[in-house]
Amino acid sequence: xxxxxxxxxxxxxxxxxxxxxxxxxxxxxxxxxxxxxxxxxxxxxxxxxxxxxxxxxxxxxxxxxxxxxxxxxxxxxxxxxxxxxxxxxxxxxxxxxxxxxxxxxxxxxxxxxxxxxxxxxxxxxxxxxxxxxxxxxxxxxxxxxxxxxxxxxxxxxxxxxxxxxxxxxxxxxxxxxxxxxxxxxxxxxxxxxxxxxxxxxxxxxxxxxxxxxxxxxxxxxxxxxxxxxxxxxxxxxxxxxxxxxxxxxxxxxxxxxxxxxxxxxxxxxxxxxxxxxxxxxxxxxxxxxxxxxxxxxxxxxxxxxxxxxxxxxxxxxxxxxxxxxxxxxxxxxxxxxxxxxxxxxxxxxxxxx
Amino acid sequence: xxxxxxxxxxxxxxxxxxxxxxxxxxxxxxxxxxxxxxxxxxxxxxxxxxxxxxxxxxxxxxxxxxxxxxxxxxxxxxxxxxxxxxxxxxxxxxxxxxxxxxxxxxxxxxxxxxxxxxxxxxxxxxxxxxxxxxxxxxxxxxxxxxxxxxxxxxxxxxxxxxxxxxxxxxxxxxxxxxxxxxxxxxxxxxxxxxxxxxxxxxxxxxxxxxxxxxxxxxxxxxxxxxxxxxxxxxxxxxxxxxxxxxxxxxxxxxxxxxxxxxxxxxxxxxxxxxxxxxxxxxxxxxxxxxxxxxxxxxxxxxxxxxxxxxxxxxxxxxxxxxxxxxxxxxxxxxxxxxxxxxxxxxxxxxxxx
Numbered sequence: 001x002x003x004x005x006x007x008x009x010x011x012x013x014x015x016x017x018x019x020x021x022x023x024x025x026x027x028x029x030x031x032x033x034x035x036x037x038x039x040x041x042x043x044x045x046x047x048x049x050x051x052x053x054x055x056x057x058x059x060x061x062x063x064x065x066x067x068x069x070x071x072x073x074x075x076x077x078x079x080x081x082x083x084x085x086x087x088x089x090x091x092x093x094x095x096x097x098x099x100x101x102x103x104x105x106x107x108x109x110x111x112x113x114x115x116x117x118x119x120x121x122x123x124x125x126x127x128x129x130x131x132x133x134x135x136x137x138x139x140x141x142x143x144x145x146x147x148x149x150x151x152x153x154x155x156x157x158x159x160x161x162x163x164x165x166x167x168x169x170x171x172x173x174x175x176x177x178x179x180x181x182x183x184x185x186x187x188x189x190x191x192x193x194x195x196x197x198x199x200x201x202x203x204x205x206x207x208x209x210x211x212x213x214x215x216x217x218x219x220x221x222x223x224x225x226x227x228x229x230x231x232x233x234x235x236x237x238x239x240x241x242x243x244x245x246x247x248x249x250x251x252x253x254x255x256x257x258x259x260x261x262x263x264x265x266x267x268x269x270x271x272x273x274x275x276x277x278x279x280x281x282x283x284x285x286x287x288x289x290x291x292x293x294x295x296x297x298x299x300x301x302x303x304x305x306x307x308x309x310x311x312x313x314x315x316x317x318x319x320x321x322x323x324x325x326x327x328x329x330x331x332x333x334x335x336x337x338x339x340x341x342x343x344x345x346x347x348x349x350x351x352x353x
Numbered sequence: 354x355x356x357x358x359x360x361x362x363x364x365x366x367x368x369x370x371x372x373x374x375x376x377x378x379x380x381x382x383x384x385x386x387x388x389x390x391x392x393x394x395x396x397x398x399x400x401x402x403x404x405x406x407x408x409x410x411x412x413x414x415x416x417x418x419x420x421x422x423x424x425x426x427x428x429x430x431x432x433x434x435x436x437x438x439x440x441x442x443x444x445x446x447x448x449x450x451x452x453x454x455x456x457x458x459x460x461x462x463x464x465x466x467x468x469x470x471x472x473x474x475x476x477x478x479x480x481x482x483x484x485x486x487x488x489x490x491x492x493x494x495x496x497x498x499x500x501x502x503x504x505x506x507x508x509x510x511x512x513x514x515x516x517x518x519x520x521x522x523x524x525x526x527x528x529x530x531x532x533x534x535x536x537x538x539x540x541x542x543x544x545x546x547x548x549x550x551x552x553x554x555x556x557x558x559x560x561x562x563x564x565x566x567x568x569x570x571x572x573x574x575x576x577x578x579x580x581x582x583x584x585x586x587x588x589x590x591x592x593x594x595x596x597x598x599x600x601x602x603x604x605x606x607x608x609x610x611x612x613x614x615x616x617x618x619x620x621x622x623x624x625x626x627x628x629x630x631x632x633x634x635x636x637x638x639x640x641x642x643x644x645x646x647x648x649x650x651x652x653x654x655x656x657x658x659x660x661x662x663x664x665x666x667x668x669x670x671x672x673x674x675x676x677x678x679x680x681x682x683x684x685x686x687x688x689x690x691x692x693x694x695x696x697x698x699x700x701x702x703x704x705x706x
Binding site for chain 1: 373374375377378379380402403407410411417418419628629631645646647649650652653654656657659660661663664
C-alpha cells in the first residue's frame with residue numbers, strides 16, 4: 001500500500017501516463033472508473049506548456065485537470081535527454097533547447113523540484129542525469145554519481161512538506177555502478193526509490209539481471225518504482241523482483257494504434273478477420289468496450305479514423321492493465337505469484353482467432 | 354412532437370450528425386446525457402463501409418453503435434453529389450465511383466431504401482437528385498421532377514412498416530420549381546417532407562425566400578425538415594418559417610477546430626488571451642466542459658492536440674445547440690419566438706472578452 005495525501009494506492013500498482021495533464025483520449029472520470037487512483041504527469045512538458053506557474057495560478061494540476069486522485073510527476077531528466085535539442089549537462093544542471101520552439105532553458109535539480117511543487121504533485125522525482133544506451137562505463141559512472149549529488153540538492157531545495165520525494169538509481173547496465181548508485185541514494189532521506197535507465201533497448205536478461213542486483217539494495221519499507229516499464233510480462237518480472245510501482249505508455253499508445261491486450265495475447269483491431277465479428281474484443285473483460293461493443297464496430301471506428309475508437313481501445317487496454325495488477329496483488333497475497341505468472345504467460349501465447 | 358418507435362422527440366429539434374455510426378468523439382451516453390433523442394446517420398457512408406449487410410447482420414445500426422434513441426438516415430443523394438467521383442444520373446439511379454476506392458456503384462431509389470431499412474433507421478429519406486448551385490432552370494426542373502418520381506419508387510419499394518419515409522423538396526433557388534416540387538411530393542403518401550438543396554452557397558435572403566415559398570405548401574401535421582442547416586441564427590429563421598427538424602455538422606466540426614458557441618457569440622479556444630483564464634468557456638452554460646474546466650485548460654488541450662479537448666468542445670457545442678432548441682420550444686409555447694430570436698441575435702453580437 002502506498003499512501004499520499006490524496007488517498008491510498010494498493011501496490012503493486014500501475015500508473016496510466018498523463019504526461020500533459022490528461023490521460024490521452026480519456027476523461028478523469030473514465031480513468032477513475034477503471035479503478036486507477038494515481039496517474040503520472042511530466043515536469044518537462046508542463047514546464048514548457050502551459051507553464052508550471054500558469055498551472056499553479058489555476059490551483060495546481062489536480063484542479064487544472066480535474067483529477068482528484070494522486071499524481072506522480074517525473075522530473076524531466078528523461079524527457080530532456082530524449083526530446084530536447086542540444087542538451088548539455090554540467091554540474092549545475094542541464095542546459096537544453098525546447099523541442100517546441102528552440103528556446104534555451106537551464107533545468108537544475110532545484111528548478112525541477114520547484115516545478116513539481118508548483119504543479120502540486122503528490123510524489124515528485126529527483127532530476128536525474130540520463131544517458132543513452134549503450135555507453136562507456138566511465139560516462140555511466142559519472143552520470144550515476146551526479147544523479148545522487150542532484151538528489152541531495154533536490155532534498156535540500158524541497159519547500160513543501162506534502163509531496164514525497166523519490167530518488168532515481170542510474171548506472172546503465174553495470175551491476176557495480178547500480179549497486180553503488182543504490183547504496184548512495186538510500187543513504188539520503190528520500191521517501192522512495194526508482195530504478196531508471198532500463199527498458200532502453202537492452203536485452204531482456206540484462207534488464208532482469210540489473211533488477212536483481214538493484215532492488216534488494218532498496219529499502220522495502222518505501223516504494224520501489226520501475227520507470228517506463230512496460231509490457232505485461234515485464235511487469236510480472238518486475239513484481240517478482242520486488243517492484244511496487246510501474247508506468248508505461250504501452251497500453252495507451254498501443255490502443256491508439258488499434259492494438260488491444262487480451263487474455264490470449266494482443267490483437268490488432270484493424271484486421272479484416274474482425275469485419276463482421278459480433279464478439280467483444282476480449283470475452284473475459286468487463287470494460288466499457290467489451291461490455292457493449294462488437295469487434296466489428298471497433299474495427300469500423302478504426303478504419304474510419306473515428307476518435308471514439310481510440311477512446312474505447314484506451315479504456316480497454318487500461319482496464320486490462322488494471323485487472324492484471326489486481327490479479328497480481330491477489331496472487332501475492334495468496335503467495336502464488338510465480339504460478340500466476342507462468343499461467344498468465346502461457347495464456348498470452350495462445351492463438352487468438 | 355415527433356414520434357418514432359424508439360420514442361418521442363420534442364420539436365423543433367436539432368439532430369447531431371453521426372454520419373458513420375458515431376457522433377464524432379462522443380459516446381452514445383454523452384449524446385444522450387446532453388439531452389438528444391435522435392441523431393442523423395448516412396446511407397452512402399455506411400453502405401460503402403462497413404456495408405449495410407454487415408450492420409444488419411450485427412442487429413442493425415442501433416445495436417451496432419449502442420444508441421437506443423431514434424436514428425434518421427439520409428439517403429445518400431447529397432453525399433454521392435458532393436463526395437463520389439464521376440457520378441452520372443439516369444432515370445434508373447446514380448452511377449458513381451466510391452470516394453474510398455474508385456469502385457463503381459449504382460445507387461437506385463430502391464437500393465437506398467433497402468440500405469436504410471437494413472440499417473434499421475427510424476426515419477428514412479427518399480433518394481434525391483442533387484445538383485450544384487447555381488444551375489440553369491431547366492436542369493433544376495429536371496432534377497426536381499426526377500426526385501419526385503424517385504420518391505414514388507421509394508414508397509413502392511419500402512418493405513418495412515416501422516420506418517417513416519420522408520420526401521425531399523428540390524428546385525434550387527427557383528420559387529416556382531420549389532412550389533411544383535412541394536405540391537407533387539405532398540400528393541404522395543409520405544410521412545414527412547424535407548427541404549433539400551439549401552445552404553449551398555446562396556445568399557441568406559434567397560434561402561429565406563425559398564423557405565417562405567416552400568414551407569407553407571408542406572402539410573403541418575407531419576414534420577418539416579430543413580436539411581444540413583445550420584448556424585444558430587439559421588435555425589431561428591427556419592423555426593420562424595415553420596421548420597421542425599434540423600441537422601448540421603457545424604457544432605461538432607467547429608468544436609474540433611476549437612470554435613465554441615457561447616451566449617455572447619463564438620470564441621476560439623486557441624486564442625492566447627485564454628492562456629491563464631480561470632473562467633468557464635461560457636459562464637451561462639452547465640455542460641461538462643463549463644461545469645468543470647477553465648478556458649486555460651481547454652486552450653492547453655487544444656494547443657497540445659489532446660483528443661480530450663475535442664471531446665469537451667464537442668460536448669459544449671452540442672449542449673449549446675440543445676439549449677437553444679429548448680429555449681426555442683419554450684418561446685414557441687409562450688408565443689414569444691420573434692422576441693426571443695431578436696434577443697438571441699443581439700446577445701450573440703456582444704463582444705466576448
